Amino acid sequence: xxxxxxxxxxxxxxxxxxxxxxxxxxxxxxxxxxxxxxxxxxxxxxxxxxxxxxxxxxxxxxxxxxxxxxxxxxxxxxxxxxxxxxxxxxxxxxxxxxxxxxxxxxxxxxxxxxxxxxxxxxxxxxxxxxxxxxxxxxxxxxxxxxxxxxxxxxxxxxxxxxxxxxxxxxxxxxxxxxxxxxxxxxxx
Numbered sequence: 001x002x003x004x005x006x007x008x009x010x011x012x013x014x015x016x017x018x019x020x021x022x023x024x025x026x027x028x029x030x031x032x033x034x035x036x037x038x039x040x041x042x043x044x045x046x047x048x049x050x051x052x053x054x055x056x057x058x059x060x061x062x063x064x065x066x067x068x069x070x071x072x073x074x075x076x077x078x079x080x081x082x083x084x085x086x087x088x089x090x091x092x093x094x095x096x097x098x099x100x101x102x103x104x105x106x107x108x109x110x111x112x113x114x115x116x117x118x119x120x121x122x123x124x125x126x127x128x129x130x131x132x133x134x135x136x137x138x139x140x141x142x143x144x145x146x147x148x149x150x151x152x153x154x155x156x157x158x159x160x161x162x163x164x165x166x167x168x169x170x171x172x173x174x175x176x177x178x179x180x181x182x183x184x185x186x187x188x
Contacts, residue, residue: 100137
C-alpha cells in the first residue's frame, strides 16, 4: 500500500492543485482583474477631473483679467435684466439726435431663445423682449437713426419695419411714419 500510495500521491496533489485553481485562484484572478479595470476607470475619471479643474482655473483667470470697462460694455450688449426705461431713454436720445420723434413705445416679452430649436429647453439661454416703436421723421433722418441703432452697444434685431406717409403732412414735408419692431435680449 505504501508503494500504491507513493504512486498515487502525485495525482492526488495534482488533483488538489487543479481543484484549488478552479475553486479559489481563478475566481480571485477574475476579481483582481475586475478591480484593476475599476481602478483604471477611477484613475481616468480623476485625470479628467484634474483637466476640468485646470480648464476652470484657466477660464477663471482669463475672466478675472478682463478689464472692468470691457465687462461693462458686455453687460450693455446683453444685460443681466431688461430695463425698458433705459432702452426708451437711449432710443429717444438717438431719435432726438437724428431729428426724429418717437410717438409710441410698446413692450412685450417672449421667453424663447429664438431661432430653430432642435431640442426643447426648459430654461432658455436668454429672454427676448419685443419692442414696437412708432416714429415720425424724414427718410434720411430715419436711415441715420437705424445706422446708429445698428452700431449701438445694445444687441438689437429689427424684425419688422413699416413705413407710411404721415397723416396731415404735405407731400413736400417728406415726413413719414415708421413702425419698427425690434427684439432686445437680456439674460433674465
